[in-house]
Amino acid sequence: MASQLLPLELIDKCVGSRIWVIMKGDKEFAGTLVGFDDYVNMVLEDVTEFDYSGSHTKLKKILLNGNNICMLIPGGEGPEGAVSASP
Amino acid sequence: MENGPVTQAEGKDPSGFLSEIIGAPVTVKLNSGVVYKGELQSVDGYMNIALEKTEEYVKGVKRRNYGDAFVRGNNVMYIAAD
Numbered sequence: 001m002a003s004q005l006l007p008l009e010l011i012d013k014c015v016g017s018r019i020w021v022i023m024k025g026d027k028e029f030a031g032t033l034v035g036f037d038d039y040v041n042m043v044l045e046d047v048t049e050f051d052y053s054g055s056h057t058k059l060k061k062i063l064l065n066g067n068n069i070c071m072l073i074p075g076g077e078g079p080e081g082a083v084s085a086s087p
Numbered sequence: 088m089e090n091g092p093v094t095q096a097e098g099k100d101p102s103g104f105l106s107e108i109i110g111a112p113v114t115v116k117l118n119s120g121v122v123y124k125g126e127l128q129s130v131d132g133y134m135n136i137a138l139e140k141t142e143e144y145v146k147g148v149k150r151r152n153y154g155d156a157f158v159r160g161n162n163v164m165y166i167a168a169d
């Protein structure tokens with residue numbers, strides 16, 4: 001029987017690659033995942049912050065508090081790269 | 088696989104990143120959107136932060152200066168190395 005992949009193991013596989021982070025509320029981040037801890041606080045590099053207003057902010061390296069993280073999308077490049085559902 | 092405490096200390100995981108940027112100029116953004124720029128004096132496991140030569144920005148506009156500032160960790164969204 002194949003052993004199942006735990007959620008945090010999936011995130012561990014993403015270390016070194018691009019990831020898209022969707023926060024509670026309207027904020028989103030896209031960056032290269034450098035590392036994370038048990039609280040899913042994460043270190044991201046070459047980050048773009050997507051604001052509620054639709055503005056972008058570039059950041060070199062950040063420690064993102066895990067408290068307000070809602071969803072993680074491996075390989076994601078932020079809202080622009082995503083294909084929206086057609087009406 | 089080895090995962091001793093010393094193996095990935097160089098800015099890789101959150102605690103390694105923090106020890107790497109102590110003393111450096113940083114940008115701290117709170118959940119409210121308020122931004123503090125200053126010299127990072129110290130951080131703890133709660134993300135409580137002590138800053139020196141702090142500048143406060145509200146909606147991108149500079150509001151105040153503080154010589155020394157303590158930010159309670161629960162308000163912190165991110166800490167960015169400048």
